Amino acid sequence: xxxxxxxxxxxxxxxxxxxxxxxxxxxxxxxxxxxxxxxxxxxxxxxxxxxxxxxxxxxxxxxxxxxxxxxxxxxxxxxxxxxxxxxxxxxxxxxxxxxxxxxxxxxx
Amino acid sequence: xxxxxxxxxxxxxxxxxxxxxxxxxxxxxxxxxxxxxxxxxxxxxxxxxxxxxxxxxxxxxxxxxxxxxxxxxxxxxxxxxxxxxxxxxxxxxxxxxxxxxxxxxxxxxxxxxxxxxxxxxxxxxxxxxxxxxxxxxxxxxxxxxxxxxx
Numbered sequence: 628x629x630x631x632x633x634x635x636x637x638x639x640x641x642x643x644x645x646x647x648x649x650x651x652x653x654x655x656x657x658x659x660x661x662x663x664x665x666x667x668x669x670x671x672x673x674x675x676x677x678x679x680x681x682x683x684x685x686x687x688x689x690x691x692x693x694x695x696x697x698x699x700x701x702x703x704x705x706x707x708x709x710x711x712x713x714x715x716x717x718x719x720x721x722x723x724x725x726x727x728x729x730x731x732x733x734x735x
Numbered sequence: 736x737x738x739x740x741x742x743x744x745x746x747x748x749x750x751x752x753x754x755x756x757x758x759x760x761x762x763x764x765x766x767x768x769x770x771x772x773x774x775x776x777x778x779x780x781x782x783x784x785x786x787x788x789x790x791x792x793x794x795x796x797x798x799x800x801x802x803x804x805x806x807x808x809x810x811x812x813x814x815x816x817x818x819x820x821x822x823x824x825x826x827x828x829x830x831x832x833x834x835x836x837x838x839x840x841x842x843x844x845x846x847x848x849x850x851x852x853x854x855x856x857x858x859x860x861x862x863x864x865x866x867x868x869x870x871x872x873x874x875x876x877x878x879x880x881x882x883x884x885x
Contacts, residue, residue, distance in 0.1 A: 646842045646843055647842075659828075661828050686838065686840075687838055687840040688836065688837060689836040690833055690834060690835045690846070691833065691834040692833055693829060693833060694829055694851070695824060695829065695832040695833070695850050695851045696832070696833060696849070696851065697799060697800040697801075697848075697849040698799070698800075700848065701847075701848060701849050702847070702848050703804075703846065703847035703848070704835075704847070705842050706840055706841055706842055707811075707839075707840055707841070707842030707843075709840065
């Protein structure tokens with residue numbers, strides 16, 4: 628099942644140079660690799676370890692996550708509106724799969 | 736033969752020795768490699784205080800999800816901007832928490848996420864500027880219920 632991230636921009640239309648705030652939430656267990664199951668076996672680590680945001684193809688913000696990030700990771704950051712285009716958010720899982728979400732920003 | 740110490744002096748001395756021994760050990764009680772990680776990040780430079788703000792609750796009831804905002808004072812222009820912010824926690828099983836990468840296109844060097852804290856501990860944020868200088872801040876968070884599935 629593909630996970631659909633929830634993304635919110637504080638404004639969809641911005642003037643050039645405005646600061647746009649992005650809030651994003653994605654469902655993920657973020658298993659730390661520290662916990663043990665009922666029979667005492669360590670549950671293997673499975674987290675989203677990388678987050679990247681590009682606006683109109685240009686990377687504006689990224690983050691490396693460690694197991695210390697809560698389950699269902701929430702991230703909030705800002706960028707300066709320069710050109711209209713897609714705002715693409717990508718999370719990369721430990722197993723190499725990715726979760727991608729997209730919004731659009733209009734810059735006047 | 737005259738004893739060099741009487742009993743009382745001997746006791747006081749040995750107590751002193753034990754005491755100083757304990758204090759000698761205390762700095763080595765760092766729980767994980769948080770300081771090593773900061774050292775690697777700064778390349779051995781000592782970060783200056785200031786510029787970085789770490790917004791965390793004083794007391795976190797649930798260590799599984801502690802809201803954290805980190806912001807750095809910077810004009811965020813091509814000439815002067817924040818490139819990275821490293822956040823570590825010195826009481827978690829792994830010291831790393833998150834590593835944010837900013838760019839001039841970020842506009843504002845500020846990010847918010849939710850983190851796990853195993854126990855009461857210090858959270859430390861170190862920012863790297865594009866000119867190679869480092870700034871650091873730390874904040875203690877008291878945790879009521881740990882967040883590492885213990």
